[in-house]
Amino acid sequence: MFGGTARRGLPAVAAGVAVLALIAGCGGGTQGEAQTVGNVSGLPVTHFDSGLKPDAPKPDLPVQDLTDSPEDTIAVAAIADVSDYWKETLPASFDGQPFEPVKKLLSYDPDGTPAEACGTSTADAAMNAFYCPPEDLVAWDRGQLLPFLRERFGEMAVVTVLGHEFGHAIQYRLGEKAGVDKQTKTIVKEQQADCFTGGYFRWMAEGRSKYFTVSTSEGLNEVMASLFFIRDQAGKSATDRGAHGTAFDRTFAFQTGFEKGAAECASMSLDNIEPRITEQPFDKKDSGEGDERVSSELLGYLKDSLDQAFAGAGVQGPEIVEGSGACANGPDTAPASYCPDDNTVNVDLAKLKELGRPVDKEAEISGDAGAPLGDFAALAEVASRYTQGVQKGVGASLDNSNAGLRTSCLVGAWAAATNTEGNRLRLSSGDLDEAIAELLQPRSLIAADVNGNQVPSGFARVESLRKGYLEGSGPCSEQYG
Numbered sequence: 195m196f197g198g199t200a201r202r203g204l205p206a207v208a209a210g211v212a213v214l215a216l217i218a219g220c221g222g223g224t225q226g227e228a229q230t231v232g233n234v235s236g237l238p239v240t241h242f243d244s245g246l247k248p249d250a251p252k253p254d255l256p257v258q259d260l261t262d263s264p265e266d267t268i269a270v271a272a273i274a275d276v277s278d279y280w281k282e283t284l285p286a287s288f289d290g291q292p293f294e295p296v297k298k299l300l301s302y303d304p305d306g307t308p309a310e311a312c313g314t315s316t317a318d319a320a321m322n323a324f325y326c327p328p329e330d331l332v333a334w335d336r337g338q339l340l341p342f343l344r345e346r347f348g349e350m351a352v353v354t355v356l357g358h359e360f361g362h363a364i365q366y367r368l369g370e371k372a373g374v375d376k377q378t379k380t381i382v383k384e385q386q387a388d389c390f391t392g393g394y395f396r397w398m399a400e401g402r403s404k405y406f407t408v409s410t411s412e413g414l415n416e417v418m419a420s421l422f423f424i425r426d427q428a429g430k431s432a433t434d435r436g437a438h439g440t441a442f443d444r445t446f447a448f449q450t451g452f453e454k455g456a457a458e459c460a461s462m463s464l465d466n467i468e469p470r471i472t473e474q475p476f477d478k479k480d481s482g483e484g485d486e487r488v489s490s491e492l493l494g495y496l497k498d499s500l501d502q503a504f505a506g507a508g509v510q511g512p513e514i515v516e517g518s519g520a521c522a523n524g525p526d527t528a529p530a531s532y533c534p535d536d537n538t539v540n541v542d543l544a545k546l547k548e549l550g551r552p553v554d555k556e557a558e559i560s561g562d563a564g565a566p567l568g569d570f571a572a573l574a575e576v577a578s579r580y581t582q583g584v585q586k587g588v589g590a591s592l593d594n595s596n597a598g599l600r601t602s603c604l605v606g607a608w609a610a611a612t613n614t615e616g617n618r619l620r621l622s623s624g625d626l627d628e629a630i631a632e633l634l635q636p637r638s639l640i641a642a643d644v645n646g647n648q649v650p651s652g653f654a655r656v657e658s659l660r661k662g663y664l665e666g667s668g669p670c671s672e673q674y675g
C-alpha cells in the first residue's frame with residue numbers, strides 16, 4: 195500500500211527476490227459430521243478429516259529411492275491418484291488423447307546420498323519438487339520440503355505440490371493442445387499447472403479418488419495455504435524468468451481449474467492471462483517495499499478511499515473512530531468493530547499497527563501465529579468493518595455467511611477502486627497477497643459478518659474477494675444476496 199498522491203507509474207526496476215514465506219495456522223482437519231452451509235463452486239461445504247484414506251490401495255509404481263516415510267507414502271499415492279485422474283480426463287477433455295504414465299519418479303533427500311536428476315545434483319535441490327521434460331521425470335524432496343508442508347499445512351499440501359508437478363508433465367504431453375512450446379513463458383506454464391491441480395482436486399472433492407478424501411472447507415484451506423506458501427515474493431514481475439505468480443494469481447488459476455476443468459486450463463495463454471495477472475514490480479515511489487506505517491493519517495486516507503469506492507451506494511459511510519476496537523453497545527470484533535448504533539467503525543490503532551507491520555518472512559516460515567502481514571492486511575480488516583455500514587445502509591442482512599462473503603467481495607471491490615485516479619491510497623506490489631494471507635487467518639474479519647463469524651471455506655473466501663476485485667461491487671450483492 196502506498197499512502198500519498200495517487201499515481202500508477204509503470205515501474206522500471208524489478209526486484210527479483212526468491213520464493214518462500216507463508217501464513218500460519220491452516221493445517222489439520224477437524225472432527226465432525228459433514229454439514230452443508232452454502233457451497234464451494236457448486237459442491238457442498240463439508241467438514242471431515244482430509245488425507246489418505248485408511249483403505250487406500252498400495253500403489254505399484256517404480257520410484258527411485260522411495261522410503262516408507264509418511265511423506266513418501268503420501269507422495270506416491272498422490273502420483274498414482276493424479277495419474278488416475280488424467281487417465282479419465284485426457285481422453286475425455288482432449289479428443290481421446292491417451293494417457294501415458296510419467297517415465298521416471300524420484301524421491302530424494304538433499305542431505306542424503308546425492309543423486310543426479312536432470313543434470314543437477316539433488317544435494318542442490320532442497321525445498322523443491324520439479325518436473326524435468328527431457329527425462330520425463332517428477333522428483334520431490336522428501337527430506338525437507340514434504341515434511342515441512344505436511345507438518346505445517348497437512349497432507350493436502352503435499353498432494354497439491356505433486357499434482358502441480360504432474361500438471362507440467364501433462365502440459366508437455368498436450369504440447370500444441372495447451373499452446374506450449376519452447377517459447378512459452380514460465381508464468382503461463384505455471385498458471386496452467388496450478389489450474390490442472392484445481393481440476394484434479396475437484397475430482398477428488400467429488401469423491402472419485404481411490405486414495406484421498408478432501409473436504410471443501412478445511413481440506414481445501416490446506417491447498418489455499420500451500421499455494422500461498424509457494425507464491426512469488428512481492429516485487430517480482432510476471433514477465434521475469436521463473437515467475438510463478440502471486441498468491442492471488444495462483445489461487446485464481448487453481449480455482450479456475452476447480453470450477454471449469456482441464457480444457458479451460460489448457461486454453462490459458464499469455465494473451466488471456468496478462469490482463470488479470472497481478473504480479474508487478476514495486477513502483478519507484480514505493481517506500482519500504484511498499485509498506486506504510488499504520489497511523490491515524492493512513493486511516494484518514496483509508497476512510498476517504500472507502501467513501502469514494504462506495505459513493506455509488508448512496509449511503510452515509512461510517513466514521514472510523516479510534517478506541518478500544520469494540521462497540522460500546524454491540525459487536526466486539528476487536529481490533530475493529532462495526533457499531534450499528536452510531537454507524538462507526540471502532541478501531542484499536544495499537545493492535546492494527548502491530549498487525550500491519552511489514553511482512554516478516556522468517557516469522558512466517560517459523561509459523562509464528564502473530565506474524566505481521568503488512569499494511570494492507572490491517573487496512574483490509576478495517577475496510578471489512580466499514581462495508582458493514584454500507585451493507586446496513588442498503589438494507590442487506592449483516593449476520594449470516596452470505597454477509598461474510600459479501601463483505602470480502604466488497605473489500606475486493608474497494609481494493610480495485612484504490613487504483614483509480616485521485617485516490618491517496620493505492621495498491622503496491624504484494625498488497626493483494628497481504629489481503630489473502632490475512633483472509634486465510636482464523637482470526638480474520640475480511641470474510642466475516644458483523645459479529646465476526648467467519649465463512650468456513652477459505653476457498654469461498656478467496657473466491658469472493660477476487661470476484662469483487664476483478665468485477666467491482668455489482669456482483670457482491672447479486673451473488674451473495
Ligand SMILES: [Zn+2]
Nearest residue numbers: 358362384387
Ligand atoms: Zn510449476
